[in-house]
Amino acid sequence: MERDTSNVSLERRAYAIRRNALLMGEVQGQGYIGQALGAADLLAVSYFHALNYRADDPEWEGRDRFLLSIGHYAIALYAAMIEAGILPEAEIETYGMDDSRMPMSGMAAYTPGMEITGGSLGHGLGIAVGIALGLKRKNNPAFVYNMMSDGELGEGSTWEAVMSGVQWKLDNLIAIVDFNDQQADGKTTDALAQVPEAGRWEGFGWFAQEIDGNDMDALVAAFDAARAHSEPVPRVIICQTKMCKGVPFLEEREITHFVRVEPEEWARALTILDEDRPNE
């Protein structure tokens, strides 16, 4: 049995992911911590509810493929993979260091469990289309998840992949959009994503769900519905998330793409997180 069956609550998993991310941020004194805190809940549901994988065999043929299109979210995925036992906890202190297996932008050649090299945005969904086609050729029932950002919705290649996924009836493809409404220069909705997001995907023929991406019950329901949906179409879960979720003093900070955290604030953030530590 590959799917997580432990009794540890998803809230506790999300807490651990946030904690791992903060510890890594502290190592470098920087990092995309706002995104990591915001996406911790959807990563907890991915790795401890939805995905099939073997922690000790990241290349197991039967695994669900989880692609991180947004390379700069690597800190978040490392945090999740450490909690999942794919990466050892001891390597947290190597984050972003020379010779580390956890560089600041996610790359397949560096890290066990990192399926693709992300970072050049608008790539993941197209690669996911090819992987989904390949899995079907092999009659492999695994799913392909592509974790992407709202900013990537501005890339034309994303929409090529959106159309292609429908054309090839890729019911084994699940896109997860982390919609935190932040990109490098400001709000995503001030740039190229002004219209209701789910409607765009539905217009192309996808099974689209738009949810509060920091609501654990909503996430579980959406992932379950995405997997169980019976029509031969690709699926998208648009997760409205809050940058820096779980650390109120950072949530209230004037939010930018790259959240600045002062040296002494890492410990304060960890303390606040620990005060609300959920039960197992």
Add this chain to the structure above:
Amino acid sequence: MNDASLSRRKSKYTPRTMPVSKNGSKLTTSAMIASLDAEGRETVAAPFGHALVDLAKTRDDIVGLTADLSKYTDLHVFAKAYPDRFYQMGMAEQVMISAAAGLAREGFTPFATTYAVFASRRAYDFICMAIAEENLPVKIVCALPGLTTGYGPSHQATDDIAIMRAMPNLTVLDPCDATEIDQATRAIADHPGPVYMRLLRGNVPNVLGEYGYKFKLGKAQMIREGRDVLFVSSGFMTMRVLDVAKRLQADGVDCAVLHVPTIKPLDVETIAAEAAKGGRLVVTAENHSITGGLGEAVGAALMRAGVHVPFRQIALPDAFLDAGALPTLHDQYGISVDAVTASVKAWL
């Protein structure tokens, strides 16, 4: 905005008379089915498509993808033989390349086809990051290399080698004729990394067979020996310089031809050894811009190897080229047999 600023290229719009060829026939734009100087020469139909079909008989991992150009890259031959292994990705080069990367990740060997301009310019980042950076065995096979269409800069890939040469991990091929395309297709299928191959399609001239040539990936090979000039050539320019060599023979000029179908990795050892023999004018010849192609690669390699010899380049100019009929354009830009012959004579 005044009228003057709108008429930047006004000279092109002045009335013209119908051009005629040397034998009196009308010269028309030879568009997308460009057949290269095939007058009286043996040709082979769709060598890439047929080689791929043949390979696929024993290789279940081979799949084909195209971005709406199967008919114009000879992939339609494969599509017809193996419809369930053919992916029509639509007019979407970026997702075609990304999907090819995904298929390669799942253990397949994808052959992805489009025109050279679209792969090198439009899909560059996707080839670079999804395929080359991860060293995936995707074979990108592209028609209309260099000046093989009269449609103008939108379709003339005069810069593709320069673009692709700069990409780490990528093997770059510029084969000469039907024989070589057949053999190279089989060789790159066996190569474990990514490949960019320039393609001649349709009825492709067959010239290397008579020289007993056999393609070897990564190897430059002497096609013809000679004492006065050493041509170092790739693609169909090898065909051209072989003709030039025959012409110059009549004038007492003895030309050697070193064919270099693998532009990257370049066979520096063979090229340097031949150039170092001395006493010969080294002339590179390529169907590509003078910037960043075979000529500059060879020039730099010789400098690094300490081989200092007289050196000239036959190449297209660093410019956006005109539209028109290919014979006219090849004369105009110095890559026809006449033009190369004249250039070499002037250099000797």
